[in-house]
Amino acid sequence: MRSGMVAVVGRPNVGKSSLVNALVGEKLSIVTAKPQTTRHQIQAVLHGDDMQIVFVDTPGLHQKAKLALNKRLNEVATQSLEGVDVVLFVVEAGRLTEEDEMVLKLLSAVTTPCALIINKVDKLRDKNLLLPFLQDLTARRNFDFVVPLSALKRDNLEPLLKELESRLPEGPPLYPPDQNVGHDRRFAVAELVREKLMMALHEELPYSAAVEIESWEQEGRLTRISAVIWVARDSQKKIVIGEGGRTLKAIGTQARRELERGGGKVFLKLWVRVKDGWNDDPRALQQFGYGE
């Protein structure tokens, strides 16, 4: 058995989340309610037969604009990258920006094995450009390995997994195999809808709305989710639906967009129902996932 931590770094929009989702195979591997270590936020866990990969986020790398300026943030990011087994530096094929350069610069201080992942090769019209692009980057840093791939098309993921497997230390899994993936994913989606609801209503309904996932069906790349927004009073139902259904529609659209970011299509159907005083009812709380 091998297991270890892998950090995925790169500028915004290069496809880091898409890559992790493609590798873990969970279209909707949303990150709430996942365990957290002191220095790393767990993004997703890949449970293989004889390997476990814990993908982590890098604190410090998220304050993107400040990256070049803030020494402290660089230190935080560097330290956290020193604590993992492999770093995946993700870039977009054929496109290197100033932000990529900043991340590369930050990586120069990191001694952890580091791989160059050239994502979105499917977007590259002229495949002949790949080699000079790759050569340009490998001239700047000694990468431990290089994998061109497409997270979106799930192209060339296998070589990356093989490389990772050979580099992870031998040892027991860091996390117990997740037997409640279904429940976790449902809870994560419910929380996402709730977050959009709270944003749409500007906290007009704090604590009096709960979201329950009623059904969940997977049809190939399409996920059909039906969710109920439970409110405590009739007047609140009107607020959530909004004039001509506008508020509810906006909530649904925002949640759906976020769910689709990892690829695949999502049909999200939202309903609003009233359960008088649900937020005082322990059984209702349990039903909505807020119980012990």
Ligand SMILES: Nc1nc2c(ncn2[C@@H]2O[C@H](COP(=O)(O)OP(=O)(O)OP(=O)(O)O)[C@@H](O)[C@H]2O)c(=O)[nH]1
């Ligand atoms: N054509 C193509 N598009 C991709 C590929 N991988 C990701 N994308 C798209 O690139 C966009 C950004 O992908 P994300 O996975 O959200 O990128 P990210 O690096 O996690 O972005 P941040 O969360 O902002 O840091 C999305 O529209 C993806 O669908 C790929 O292999 N090919």
